[in-house]
Amino acid sequence: MNTKIEELVAKQKPIQSTYTTSTAFLEALQEAGVSYIFANLGSDHPAIIESLAQAQQDNKKLPKLIICPHEMVAMSAAHGYAQLTGETQAVIVHVECGTQNIGGAIHNAFKGRIPVLVFAGASPYTQENELTGSRNEFIHWIQDVFDQRGIMRGYSKYDNEIRSGKNVKQLVHRAIQFAKSDPPGPVYLMGPREAMEEATEPVTINTDLWKPISPTAIPPKHIKLLVEDLVKAENPLIVTSYLGRNPDAVKELVQLSKRLAIPVIESVSKAMNFPADNPMHWGHQWNTAGQNELLAKADLVLVLDSDVPWIPMKNKPSDKATVYYIDIDPLKEEMPLWYIPSKHFFKADAKVALEQINHCLDSTSLVDKKTIEKRWKTNSEIHARLREEKLLLETINENVITPEYLTACVREIIDEDTIVLNEGISNYQTICTHIGTKNPGTLHGSGAGSLGWNGGAAIGMKLANPDKTVVSLTGDGSYLFSIPSVVHWMAKRYETPFLTVIYNNSGWKSPKLSTLGVHPNGIANQMDQFHVNFDPPADLAKIAEAAGNAYAQTVKKPSELKMALRKAMKAVKEGRSAVVDVYIPNV
The missing domain is CATH 3.40.50.1220 (TPP-binding domain)
Incomplete structure (x- = not known):
């Protein structure tokens, strides 16, 4: 029976889809050099899903779509890829809900000056089947808002609405021209279902006429x-x-x-x-x-x-x-x-x-x-003195793992081409100082202040440089902000293994330091009550193991640290992500 069905299916002619605004939109991304679309799809994207399927059927080259179960990770992954390559990547999110869900990540891209194109659908503007894509789900009324573009206006260099397929390619290329011109940054396009479903004619674009603005010089x-x-x-x-x-x-x-x-x-x-x-x-x-x-x-x-x-x-x-x-x-x-x-x-x-x-x-x-x-x-003598002071701080302590010693141990297991991400926050300066990178392109921060960039960015950077080792150094708070369950599911599915080392001080140390900076002798200090402790502790490494089969290990003793890091790096080299949760002195 199954064989007969398969024979019938094989005899069927391929369905010929209409060339739509969505088809032209995806072609424009390909023309502009976009390699990946990091997507969290919704009810506003049927035309894009159909166009992607048609492209697959026709063996037509388009940017590869990466499924991202959370928008924060999608945006951070696009951020990481663009940060390393300078090439704009695309993020597709669901109407105004998905747009708001990239809030922290769009802050990072905007303040960090990273070229990313964000596309969001919009609720249909017809409700009685006047046009293809008209409202057919209750959520289309709920998600209809007055100024969806306004959500992004303070965090994007350019925003616009796609109203027709006749000039969609021009809008995409103009948006990416904005994104890549100094200072670079994210851009935002939105398109209602009817506009994205509209049948249109192919348009040829000369991409040489849409280059970013030339770099500026001193008079x-x-x-x-x-x-x-x-x-x-x-x-x-x-x-x-x-x-x-x-x-x-x-x-x-x-x-x-x-x-x-x-x-x-x-x-x-x-x-x-x-x-x-x-x-x-x-x-x-x-x-x-x-x-x-x-x-x-x-x-x-x-x-x-x-x-x-x-x-x-x-x-x-x-x-x-x-x-x-x-x-x-x-x-x-x-x-x-x-x-x-x-x-x-x-x-x-x-x-x-x-x-x-x-x-x-x-x-x-x-x-x-x-x-x-x-x-x-x-000046060389000053450099040498600073180096000696740094090395003294890296001495092993038998009782606790210091951030300086931890960073020095990480330094031992990486090579000069390893890509290191730093979202250590309260240990940010320590990591920069003691990791000792020497080659351009080997150390990266988010460039901004919304935590959780590290996980998605590691995936993006690994996609951009699959032959290089990627190591993410993060605090426990930043690790949780990164949505590690989503990150490590994606890392497994898309074969982007990387090493995460958690500087686990059992809480948010930075708010405590901020409070002490303003109120050094305040009541909070006297009572030692800063509301920043993560007690009881979670098994952070196990989250990654459960979600993405990552190698997981927790380390509390200095004597166990180097061996744990070596095992974790071995797992990464063999194609499996690894998380080493290292307990350092508490906040």
Whole structure:
């Protein structure tokens, strides 16, 4: 009986679907270089589902769809992929509900300047079968809202509604042009069912006419002034946060630092901006409690790609220091309160600006080689001292696993090409300091403040670089925010194994630190009551094991740590995700 049915099915002619707005939409994503669609589909997407099926039947190449059971993970995965490659990825969510469910993740992409295209359907605008896609489920009335695009307006560079298939490709390419132009960021399109179901004619787009805006440069007349001030400075210093988003910019920074013996401080590092072993590397700062004396002694500070180079109320340069600010967004146009008085602000691509500076130095005769040699020796000695201080903190303690020791142990099991994600938050500076990355593109933060980026981003980065090892270093709070059940189900299904190491301090330490920063002698401190403890503790590693068959291990003793990490890394190398839940001192 089954054989006869199969024969009948085989004889049936393939159903010819109509070329619709959704077909054109998906083609436009393919034309624009989108590799993946991270999707949480709903009742607003029948036309897209049908177009995907038709493409599969016709063996037509489209971006691969990744099923994401939660929108936070979908957006974070697209974020991670785009963060590593610079190429815009797509996220499809369900009407205004799914749009709101990416709330924290869209904040991360917007503040972190990550190019992602978000598409959401919308409730049908007809209800009596006037058009294909008209309302046929009760939820279509419930999910009809007045301003769905308004949900995203504060967190996207561009938003629009698809009303017809006749110009849908133009809308997609324009949106991605916005997404990839500096400063990059997410964009949002929405389309009601009727519009996405509309039959239309194919349109040919010349993608060469839709490129992102060219990188900006420093006006030539100001380059000479900047270089003269750099050369004249006795104690110049460079501060950066995310220059390393472009690996080529790191090479230019290393060249500038070397030729003028200028040290570099990384402030709230969102990328690997400067090699940790370079003699001019002067370490990392985060919510630094006191004044960084190295910053205070600088007479010229060149800020390159940084939102928060320092926190003025407790850590800043001397009032006599000259500050130059070079950034793709030097006004911080989306930050209502922000100011760092500077001699000059330049809206410029860091790589382009550094090329200009280095080129100008090639033709200047102002550089005193003896001064540079002396400064190199002095600054190298400071680097060596900082390194020795760091190594002392990594000493094993027989009773507890310190974050410094844990990070040093992770450093031992990775190679120089391992991609490391940092969402340690209260241990963010510790991880940056002790992981010691040296190669561009090997260290990443979310770039923003909504926790839970790490899991989805690890999947996205593994998809972008399947041959590299991905390691996520996260706090227990950030791990829970990442929705690990969804993350590890996806990691198993899409064969994107990675290692997660949880810095488990049994709670949210950051709110406690924030409270102590404002009320150091307050009642909360006296009572030791900060409402941040996760008691009783959950078996965090087992969540990943249950959802995605991940290798799971909990470690509480320093003597067990290295072996646990080696076993976990072995599992990852063999194609299985691993989670090592490491207990560090409690909050």
